[in-house]
Amino acid sequence: xxxxxxxxxxxxxxxxxxxxFALYPLSTAIYYSLHDWDLRRADxxxxxxxxxxxxxxxxxxxxxxxxxxxxxxxxTVVGSxxxxxxxxxxxxxxxxxATVRSLCLFAFILPAVLPRVGAAYMWRLMYDPxxxxxxxxxxxxxxxxxxxxxxxxxALPSIVVIDVWQxxxxxxxLVMILLREVPTEVIEAARLDGASTLELYLRIxxxxxxxxxxxxxxxxxxxxxxxxxxxxxLTAGGPGTATETLDMYAYWQGLGTAGRVSYAAAMSIxxxxxxxxxxxxxxxxxxxxxxx
Amino acid sequence: xxxxxxxxxxxxxxxxxxxxxxxxxxxxxxxxxxxxxxDVISYPPKLFFTPTLANxxxxxxxxxxxxxxxxxxxxVPLSLLIGALFAVPTAYVFARYTFRAKNDLRFFVLSLRFxxxxxxxxxxxxxxxxxxxxxxxxxxxxxxxxxxxxxxxxLSIASFQRVPIEFxxxxxxxxxxxxxxxxxxxxxxxxxxxxxxAMFVFILVWNEFFLAFVLTSRQAITMPVAxxxxxxxxxxxxxxxxxxxxxxLMVPPMILSYFFMRYLPSIFGLNAxx
Numbered sequence: 001x002x003x004x005x006x007x008x009x010x011x012x013x014x015x016x017x018x019x020x021f022a023l024y025p026l027s028t029a030i031y032y033s034l035h036d037w038d039l040r041r042a043d044x045x046x047x048x049x050x051x052x053x054x055x056x057x058x059x060x061x062x063x064x065x066x067x068x069x070x071x072x073x074x075x076t077v078v079g080s081x082x083x084x085x086x087x088x089x090x091x092x093x094x095x096x097x098a099t100v101r102s103l104c105l106f107a108f109i110l111p112a113v114l115p116r117v118g119a120a121y122m123w124r125l126m127y128d129p130x131x132x133x134x135x136x137x138x139x140x141x142x143x144x145x146x147x148x149x150x151x152x153x154x155a156l157p158s159i160v161v162i163d164v165w166q167x168x169x170x171x172x173x174l175v176m177i178l179l180r181e182v183p184t185e186v187i188e189a190a191r192l193d194g195a196s197t198l199e200l201y202l203r204i205x206x207x208x209x210x211x212x213x214x215x216x217x218x219x220x221x222x223x224x225x226x227x228x229x230x231x232x233x234l235t236a237g238g239p240g241t242a243t244e245t246l247d248m249y250a251y252w253q254g255l256g257t258a259g260r261v262s263y264a265a266a267m268s269i270x271x272x273x274x275x276x277x278x279x280x281x282x283x284x285x286x287x288x289x290x291x292x
Numbered sequence: 293x294x295x296x297x298x299x300x301x302x303x304x305x306x307x308x309x310x311x312x313x314x315x316x317x318x319x320x321x322x323x324x325x326x327x328x329x330x331d332v333i334s335y336p337p338k339l340f341f342t343p344t345l346a347n348x349x350x351x352x353x354x355x356x357x358x359x360x361x362x363x364x365x366x367x368v369p370l371s372l373l374i375g376a377l378f379a380v381p382t383a384y385v386f387a388r389y390t391f392r393a394k395n396d397l398r399f400f401v402l403s404l405r406f407x408x409x410x411x412x413x414x415x416x417x418x419x420x421x422x423x424x425x426x427x428x429x430x431x432x433x434x435x436x437x438x439x440x441x442x443x444x445x446x447l448s449i450a451s452f453q454r455v456p457i458e459f460x461x462x463x464x465x466x467x468x469x470x471x472x473x474x475x476x477x478x479x480x481x482x483x484x485x486x487x488x489x490a491m492f493v494f495i496l497v498w499n500e501f502f503l504a505f506v507l508t509s510r511q512a513i514t515m516p517v518a519x520x521x522x523x524x525x526x527x528x529x530x531x532x533x534x535x536x537x538x539x540x541l542m543v544p545p546m547i548l549s550y551f552f553m554r555y556l557p558s559i560f561g562l563n564a565x566x
Contacts, residue, residue, distance in 0.1 A: 006471055021438035213562075226502075
């Protein structure tokens with residue numbers, strides 16, 4: 001096989017498949033989103049232009065889901081980055097042996113490789129008001145019992161905690177890998193100048209690893225926008241709509257109970273546009289910050 | 293520095309506490325899987341008890357769970373294997389050829405990973421419904437190809453870039469065709485890292501919930517969906533059996549993660565110069 005034919009034989013089929021995977025759902029979803037189609041009614045689809053999109057912004061439940069998604073995104077991204085940037089340096093400085101370090105690394109990766117569904121059930125059992133181990137620990141110091149997941153004010157923070165448990169530790173493991181890669185000469189030079197550990201981190205380590213961890217922030221952001229499985233098992237969006245994220249609401253509208261396929265399609269297109277805009281803005285802002 | 297200062301002991305105590313927070317929920321669900329019905333709902337929660345296999349025996353008699361295990365063991369490896377057949381040679385093309393649309397196509401592959409599943413799932417649902425393939429394994433495998441091809445392709449490019457190009461050039465001088473260079477030189481050299489990436493994608497698809505939840509209901513149900521749905525929200529949850537099914541669900545990711553651990557930096561794009 002010549003170099004040229006190898007190129008075409010192995011590039012074109014894959015991209016034909018990938019384009020089909022991207023364009024087919026996308027164009028169908030856009031098509032439905034411009035129509036009115038309700039599975040509960042027998043009438044055919046009617047074209048309504050941007051009606052579904054305009055309707056979203058008069059829908060209080062939609063606006064609520066936008067707010068919940070935003071809170072969840074900010075809470076989980078900030079929370080897990082904080083955990084990573086505090087725990088990773090601590091472990092890095094405490095443990096010197098390579099074997100113990102990789103054991104810690106493995107322990108920190110485990111929560112994230114578990115199925116989200118499994119993690120969600122684990123924590124639902126631990127959060128349980130009558131038999132849960134967390135309320136037991138609180139009762140030892142005469143607090144509680146707390147109804148974590150059925151209380152509208154506690155439900156969302158409780159879910160954020162679980163996400164931070166999974167992602168905070170994974171990011172910790174990744175930041176530990178970044179710290180390991182910092183050249184020893186840099187650290188020794190700072191030590192010779194008499195820098196304390198805190199100074200070493202503030203002046204040298206954090207500035208060195210922060211730009212490198214930008215991809216992690218992006219991966220985490222995209223991940224936080226798709227938290228359906230998690231929330232479905234824990235609260236299914238409740239109590240009321242206290243934990244109903246965008247994808248959860250779109251699911252209930254389109255496939256769960258309501259059957260408003262076209263409305264749900266409009267919401268999912270809106271979500272796609274939102275995530276593209278969001279990623280582009282964040283990407284540019286972080287790059288500018290990095291350059292300055 | 294003295295060897296055992298109080299500060300050092302304190303640091304280690306905190307370290308152990310941190311590791312406990314990471315692992316305790318996992319250990320807890322595994323312990324619960326081995327508890328009797330009385331032990332699992334006893335309060336205060338029991339750390340020591342007489343273990344029983346009853347939950348596992350019961351769970352493996354539930355049709356939904358056994359179907360879930362079988363389906364997952366068929367759907368996940370097949371979608372990964374077919375995905376790799378498409379993605380791995382294409383990744384090699386990306387690593388070794390220069391062409392005009394390369395960066396645009398690369399960005400396109402990356403953007404597929406940004407697509408919210410909820411945007412893809414409604415059209416797929418309607419297609420499989422119209423074709424009468426809803427709740428079948430082929431439909432799920434084809435849907436998963438979108439994930440496996442794009443992720444495998446994205447991750448494998450770096451695996452091939454790390455292969456020293458001199459080996460390939462030498463083989464070419466000895467008269468090997470492009471296909472020969474790929475099959476006999478590049479592929480074997482990149483294989484360990486490719487397997488690491490494949491393990492990661494395996495876990496990704498093994499854990500996938502949303503698409504399987506919408507596209508399957510009974511016959512083609514996968515393990516995460518089976519475990520999630522046999523306890524309905526609002527009903528009394530059979531915690532012992534649920535824990536056992538989750539323990540089963542967790543086994544493959546936990547074993548594989550030990551092996552793909554060293555490829556984590558390239559999976560998350562942390563390698564310098566990429």
